[in-house]
Structures are given as structure tokens and as C-alpha cells.
Amino acid sequence: MNILVCITHVPDTTSRIAFTENDTQFDKNGVQFIIGPYDDYALARAVELRDATAGKLTVLNVGEADTEPTIRKALAIGADEAVRVNAFPSDSFFVANQIAAVAKEGNYDLILMGRESIDFNGGMVHGMVGELLGLPSFSPVMKMDIDGGNATLSREIEGGKETLEVSLPFVAGCQEPIAEWKIPNMRGIMSARSKPLNVIEPTDNTVKTSVSAYVLPDTKGAVKMIEKDNVAALVDLLKNEAKVL
Amino acid sequence: MSILVFIETEEGKIKKSSREAISYGAAIGEVTALALGEVSTDELATAGQNGATKVLHAADAKLNSGLIQPYAEVIAQAMESCAADILITAKSSLADAIVGRVAVKTGAALASNVAALPDTSNGFVVKRSIYTGKAFANVSLDADKKIIAIKKNAVPLKEGGGVAAVEAFAANLEDSMFGTTITATEKAEGDVLLPEADIVVSGGRGLKGPENWGIIEDLAKTLGAATGCSKPVSDMDWRPHHEHVGQTGIKVAPSLYIAVGISGAIQHLAGVNSSKYIVVINKDEEAPFFKAADYGIVGDAFEVLPKLTEALKTALA
Numbered sequence: 001m002n003i004l005v006c007i008t009h010v011p012d013t014t015s016r017i018a019f020t021e022n023d024t025q026f027d028k029n030g031v032q033f034i035i036g037p038y039d040d041y042a043l044a045r046a047v048e049l050r051d052a053t054a055g056k057l058t059v060l061n062v063g064e065a066d067t068e069p070t071i072r073k074a075l076a077i078g079a080d081e082a083v084r085v086n087a088f089p090s091d092s093f094f095v096a097n098q099i100a101a102v103a104k105e106g107n108y109d110l111i112l113m114g115r116e117s118i119d120f121n122g123g124m125v126h127g128m129v130g131e132l133l134g135l136p137s138f139s140p141v142m143k144m145d146i147d148g149g150n151a152t153l154s155r156e157i158e159g160g161k162e163t164l165e166v167s168l169p170f171v172a173g174c175q176e177p178i179a180e181w182k183i184p185n186m187r188g189i190m191s192a193r194s195k196p197l198n199v200i201e202p203t204d205n206t207v208k209t210s211v212s213a214y215v216l217p218d219t220k221g222a223v224k225m226i227e228k229d230n231v232a233a234l235v236d237l238l239k240n241e242a243k244v245l
Numbered sequence: 246m247s248i249l250v251f252i253e254t255e256e257g258k259i260k261k262s263s264r265e266a267i268s269y270g271a272a273i274g275e276v277t278a279l280a281l282g283e284v285s286t287d288e289l290a291t292a293g294q295n296g297a298t299k300v301l302h303a304a305d306a307k308l309n310s311g312l313i314q315p316y317a318e319v320i321a322q323a324m325e326s327c328a329a330d331i332l333i334t335a336k337s338s339l340a341d342a343i344v345g346r347v348a349v350k351t352g353a354a355l356a357s358n359v360a361a362l363p364d365t366s367n368g369f370v371v372k373r374s375i376y377t378g379k380a381f382a383n384v385s386l387d388a389d390k391k392i393i394a395i396k397k398n399a400v401p402l403k404e405g406g407g408v409a410a411v412e413a414f415a416a417n418l419e420d421s422m423f424g425t426t427i428t429a430t431e432k433a434e435g436d437v438l439l440p441e442a443d444i445v446v447s448g449g450r451g452l453k454g455p456e457n458w459g460i461i462e463d464l465a466k467t468l469g470a471a472t473g474c475s476k477p478v479s480d481m482d483w484r485p486h487h488e489h490v491g492q493t494g495i496k497v498a499p500s501l502y503i504a505v506g507i508s509g510a511i512q513h514l515a516g517v518n519s520s521k522y523i524v525v526i527n528k529d530e531e532a533p534f535f536k537a538a539d540y541g542i543v544g545d546a547f548e549v550l551p552k553l554t555e556a557l558k559t560a561l562a
Contacts, residue, residue, distance in 0.1 A: 127345025
């Protein structure tokens with residue numbers, strides 16, 4: 001099976017978020033970048049499926065040169081080769097176009113990614129890629145079993161889940177518990193250095209959105225502590241101060 | 246401006262989040278709502294309460310379950326048919342899967358997680374939540390057609406409008422759109438849906454085991470709240486994944502979030518930071534969650550919760 005996994009290069013979940021250049025740029029200072037946690041689930045499941053079918057696994061990132069350590073980590077986890085589209089991922093439509101262009105060349109059975117990135121949280125790219133390629137798309141997928149040319153998926157819905165029968169190829173946005181995150185071992189890290197990482201230029205520069213400014217939320221006031229024997233005081237605050245009851 | 250609002254129903258009723266989406270649309274233009282699958286006309290007419298003048302209803306039974314490809318196709322057809330400039334939906338598990346496809350079909354610019362009404366003084370700019378609630382971006386939608394998926398509480402719910410006229414919408418459905426089959430659906434019935442809930446009561450490892458969830462459920466029931474949980478609780482299968490609130494789970498935006506026995510790891514806070522008010526109950530006074538809370542009680546959940554439930558019952562009676 002021939003699998004494409006699209007990964008994002010995003011700030012670690014514990015990062016402090018700040019902006020520079022008059023609130024028009026993300027402040028990368030001191031920020032650790034990681035493979036998007038949802039993408040990491042997609043990658044882990046893809047490694048399992050590749051191993052089970054003796055297929056090939058390609059990772060794709062749309063990003064500038066500073067994303068390469070993150071791509072190498074995906075190679076260390078088990079991808080066979082990587083493609084980087086050399087451009088800043090400024091807009092979901094732009095990213096979807098790059099993915100679709102790579103996918104059209106590769107004849108993939110599966111195109112996987114996280115349900116959303118954790119920087120822009122759009123969760124829109126899987127649907128766009130599916131539509132651009134004329135393939136079905138599903139998200140958020142929490143279980144994926146492949147049997148020949150067919151797949152059984154479990155998709156989370158509000159208050160539960162649904163089981164779907166689909167045929168390959170398709171696009172899926174993944175989330176836990178589709179697979180356990182994989183940690184690269186020493187052999188993986190060593191071999192990742194020599195695996196191919198091809199850099200290509202974007203094929204289409206259309207964007208449909210642009211960010212004019214970033215804004216931080218208002219800071220919260222101090223917490224009011226209430227004695228555990230005085231729950232009535234909490235009820236009073238919820239009713240008369242917060243007015244949420 | 247001509248606005249189409251995609252609305253979802255749940256157990257035959259229009260979801261509250263869809264009513265918020267209609268309210269959002271009504272604040273910027275004339276709203277036509279679109280409903281898919283079999284729903285009663287009387288129920289759809291109530292979309293007028295929130296500001297819709299008309300409801301298009303594609304009542305084909307094939308659309309009763311939320312199939313991603315046909316839904317995207319019907320929504321795009323409806324946008325075309327009513328010459329809509331803007332499509333608005335509430336962010337949901339279904340809408341998230343659909344709107345990217347609709348954007349490609351229609352050439353629209355798309356923004357999701359939108360938290361406020363657009364600023365149209367210079368173009369069309371929306372404020373959207375990014376970095377899992379830790380910041381906002383003002384995003385300009387630079388195409389003639391626009392799609393907006395709104396977060397909960399993006400606008401106050403508009404009520405007291407009239408009755409919307411319900412018209413049949415003859416969608417052009419082709420068999421090729423129905424290549425996917427839903428073979429089973431597992432869903433808790435009658436429960437308040439977590440992403441829709443105005444009040445959420447969540448439990449963490451401090452509850453010690455799934456057998457102790459009764460005190461969380463009692464409090465939730467008293468408040469008409471949904472129940473949630475932390476990641477460890479869902480990982481240990483004490484509670485199902487669709488109740489997991491946090492960075493890799495559901496992001497909630499209720500008016501009131503009550504966290505019981507949850508320490509407040511940054512990944513959990515990422516799922517709750519859009520809540521208006523947060524109450525933390527934890528026996529460890531050093532729990533980091535207190536720093537993110539509005540109200541806090543240091544105490545044992547098994548002691549505090551039954552008392553709180555009783556006090557609320559009296560107060561709400």
C-alpha cells in the first residue's frame with residue numbers, strides 16, 4: 001500500500017504564545033516545534049499499515065527550511081521518504097492545493113493527516129484535498145482497518161461515533177485512539193539521516209485569506225477561593241455574580 | 246447580503262448551535278436556512294425565531310444521516326440556487342468535515358472557529374480563535390464568496406422573531422455521491438451534547454474510578470449540563486473518548502465549566518479556555534487549574550460534590 005501522510009510543524013502544546021512585529025508575526029523565540037499531535041496519530045497508524053502490507057510511506061510537509069528537523073523526526077518514526085513543499089503554509093486552501101498536486105503524482109491508496117493543526121486549528125485541509133482530488137474525505141477518524149481495497153472507519157460524532165464502510169483511495173483527518181504515538185528509536189534516528197527528503201517549489205500560489213493581526217485574549221482575574229464547608233457561597237456567586245445559573 | 250445558513254438537527258430538533266449560526270447571519274444580512282433530511286416542517290419554521298426568513302428543505306430520506314460528500318454537494322447547490330454571498334455554519338463534527346469541500350466547489354474563502362461578527366469597514370475581516378484558544382487572528386476573507394464556521398457563543402442567541410417560510414429544495418443527487426455507507430451509529434440518547442452545552446461538569450483522575458461517576462452525573466443533571474473528562478480518564482477507558490475535553494479532544498466553550506479532580510495540565514486547559522466561567526474543585530491546593538479558575542474550592546470531591554448538588558437543587562427549585 002502506498003500511503004501519503006501530511007504533517008504540520010507546530011509549537012509544542014506547552015508553548016507560551018506571543019507575537020512580534022506589531023502583532024503580525026508569531027514569536028518563535030524559545031518555542032519548541034513538534035509534529036502536530038493529530039498528524040502524529042495519522043503517522044503512527046500509517047507506519048502500522050505500511051508494515052502490515054509492505055508498502056511505502058511518504059511524509060509531506062508544506063513549510064520553509066526550518067521544518068526539516070520535524071520532517072526528519074517523521075522519517076525516524078518510520079516514513080520511507082519525505083517531500084517538503086518550500087513555502088510558508090499561509091492559508092488552508094494554499095496548503096490543500098500543494099498536497100493535491102503531490103498526491104496527483106504519487107498514486108496513493110491513502111492520504112492521511114491530523115484532524116486539524118494545533119496552530120491554526122482550521123481542520124479544513126482534509127476536506128479541501130478530498131474535493132480537489134475527487135476523493136471521499138472523512139474526519140475525525142478514530143479507527144481505521146484496511147482489508148484489501150476496502151476500509152472500515154470509525155468517525156467521532158457528537159455524543160458518540162459512527163462506523164463507515166468505504167473503498168480506497170480516500171483522504172482522512174485522524175485523531176486518537178487510531179494508534180499509539182511512536183517514539184523514534186536510535187536505529188530510526190540514524191537511518192532518517194540518509195532517507196530522501198525532496199524539496200519542491202509550490203505549484204499554485206493562490207490564497208483566499210490573509211491575517212491582518214494577531215490578538216491575545218484578555219487575561220483572567222484572580223481566582224476567588226471558597227471554603228469547602230460553604231458551598232452556598234459558591235452557588236450565590238454563580239447565580240448573582242457570574243449569572244450563569 | 247444574501248446569506249445561507251446550514252442548520253443541523255438532533256433528535257428532530259434544530260441544534261442550539263445552528264440557532265446561533267442563524268442569529269449570526271441575521272446580524273449581517275437576510276438569512277435563508279438550509280436543512281437536510283427528514284425533519285418536521287413545524288420545527289424548521291421555528292428557524293424564524295432566530296432570524297431566518299426562509300428555510301430550504303432538502304427532505305430526501307437519503308440525506309437523513311450526515312454523509313460528507315452528498316451534504317457538501319447539496320450545500321454548494323443551495324448556495325448557487327439562492328445566489329448566496331456567504332455560507333454560515335456552526336462548527337461541529339459534521340460541518341468541519343464538509344465545509345472544506347464546499348469551499349473548493351464554490352471557490353469561497355473559508356474561516357473556521359470564528360468568534361465574533363465580521364468587521365466590514367475595510368473588506369471582510371473575522372476574528373478567529375487560533376493556537377487552541379490561546380490567541381485570535383483577524384483574518385481577511387479575500388474571495389467574492391465566503392464561508393464562516395462559528396464557535397459557540399460567537400454571538401448572543403437572537404430570539405423572538407417570526408415564522409420562517411419552509412420551501413422544498415430539490416437537490417440534484419447522484420448515486421455516485423453515495424459510495425460511503427454508515428453501517429452503525431453509537432450515540433448516547435437524551436444526553437446534553439458536550440460541544441453544545443452551556444454548562445459542562447468534568448471529572449478527572451481525582452474521582453478514582455469509573456464507578457464514582459455518579460456524583461459527576463448528579464451534579465450535571467441538576468444543572469442540565471453535559472459531562473466531560475480529562476485525557477487520562479478517557480485513556481483508561483473510564484469514560485468514552487467523545488467526553489474527552491482538551492488539546493486532543495473536544496474544545497468546549499460553555500458559560501460555566503466545573504472541573505472536579507482535574508489538576509489542570511496545559512493540554513486540558515487548551516480545551517476549556519473559551520469558557521466564560523471556570524469552577525475548580527480539587528483537594529490539592531497546589532493544582533495548577535486554580536490559576537485558570539474564577540472560583541475554587543480546595544476539598545475532597547466525594548465530600549464537596551454531594552453538598553454542592555444539594556445546594557444547587559434548592560437554589561434552582
